[in-house]
Amino acid sequence: MRIPFNTFERQVARLRPEIDAAMARVLDRGWFILGPELERFEEEFAAYLGMPHAVGCNSGTDAIELAFRALGIGPGDEVITAPLTAAFGVFAISATGATPVFVDIDPRTYNLDPDRVAAAITPRTRAIMPVHLYGQPADMGSLLELADQYDLRVVEDCAQAHGARYRGQPVGTLGDAAAFSFYPTKNLGAYGDGGMVVTASEAIAERVKRLRNGGQSARYAHDLLGLNSRLDEMQAAILGVKLAHLDEDNARRRAIASRYDALLSGSAVVTPYVAPDVEPVYHLYVVRTPNRDALAAYLHSHGVGTMVHYPTPAHRQGAYAGLGYGPGAFPQAEAAAREVLSLPIYPELTDEEVVYVALQVQSLGEGVTIES
Ligand SMILES: Cc1ncc(COP(=O)(O)O)c(C=O)c1O
Structure with a gap:
């Protein structure tokens, strides 16, 4: 696939x-x-x-x-x-x-x-x-x-x-x-x-x-x-x-996200936390793991496209060198930048594809050897 x-x-x-x-x-x-x-x-x-x-x-x-x-x-x-x-x-x-x-x-x-x-x-x-x-x-x-x-x-x-x-x-x-x-x-x-x-x-x-x-x-x-x-x-x-299609598209994104949540619970990745009192629209479905780069490579080799949002936080961009924020200035943002991975999520993604993606992610925690 x-x-x-x-x-x-x-x-x-x-x-x-x-x-x-x-x-x-x-x-x-x-x-x-x-x-x-x-x-x-x-x-x-x-x-x-x-x-x-x-x-x-x-x-x-x-x-x-x-x-x-x-x-x-x-x-x-x-x-x-x-x-x-x-x-x-x-x-x-x-x-x-x-x-x-x-x-x-x-x-x-x-x-x-x-x-x-x-x-x-x-x-x-x-x-x-x-x-x-x-x-x-x-x-x-x-x-x-x-x-x-x-x-x-x-x-x-x-x-x-x-x-x-x-x-x-x-x-x-x-x-x-x-x-x-x-x-x-x-x-x-x-x-x-x-x-x-x-x-x-x-x-x-x-x-x-x-x-x-x-x-x-x-x-x-x-x-x-x-x-x-x-x-x-x-x-x-x-x-x-x-x-005119936004609400139905957002509903589909939420359905895909809850499918991913269920399929990935107990896996080696952290699934998105949803704060109380909010209704997210899953522009992105972002999982987190210290093995991010290896997981991305593994998914790529199994036909699944991923992206990182964002590999470099804004304070570490070259354009902001003049603001003087060194490495470690914002440890949470910097750790997230090293560990987050966005999985495919768009309204036209089929249920079968969602299951396939989740199965590939799960293999990370199930003894599939992944070279870092
Ligand atoms: C959080 C956020 N802010 C601002 C922008 C800028 O939007 P645009 O690409 O339409 O200029 C984007 C999109 O790239 C974004 O994701």
Whole structure:
């Protein structure tokens, strides 16, 4: 059996007639930027989350930058976030001129550990960016309490968590603003780049709208130093099709995850911990073992694709050498980076394939010799 870590072939086949119709609509209309498809998708995505405002942009990275800039965060400010994440998200903080300040993760959830956040707060701290990593909501209750206590803004990085819930509330509705990515592999993915800022504040939404379009208040009147970061009509139309399938896709991801959980319980790998009161959406299904590299090689040789999210935490990236975090600065994030392995999980994965993957993983604990 050959099971790729990810594939779009099955997804495209499943959705093809709807996608073709959406793309034809855009081509026939001949309106490609800031048009009716985007307006409709923004309304539908906002309604999906039960929020008043959603503003499309070119990527999740831009969505984070735009949200922080709309909140007035920039040079001289510090933003607390987790080191085990996509470096892009942290770069977006840096792009505003603010400095990312890392805080170690809770090794069970892989999310920002609120108990360590207070110690990292300085007079320059202006915001916290929790990342709902792998599709599991961060401990928002504790983080929002801290934000309240220290008068900090909160921008949720929801790039991996479309539709996930914290105490019954969708993520993206809990902070001052939230950023979503529509990178193709995400739970809600475009067939190109895309992102969205979601907020309850009309003022923030208006500012993001202006910033994403060159900072213009009217055509050729650039009042702000803006970006060129629009969600194009083709991607908005495609995303509109896919949004209608998001809940069923997330339900399938959860079913696959619970199958993996059951098949891998008692095996040599640690399966994902789910915090109380959260409903994860399993953007990734991440197991953990000190024999990670050997397990990945073994699975590869048995036709199973895997990936590591993430082999190098953001504070150890070359681009952040100047921040001065040495090895060991965040032991939990660094240990996770050495031990986590993402197994295939996508709605089109069959039950038979899930069982096959789990059986291969189980062989690790059952005396199959694996060369490290
Ligand atoms: C947690 C996280 N934050 C931010 C991003 C950036 O999103 P994008 O690739 O759409 O810029 C990603 C995706 O790569 C991500 O997984």
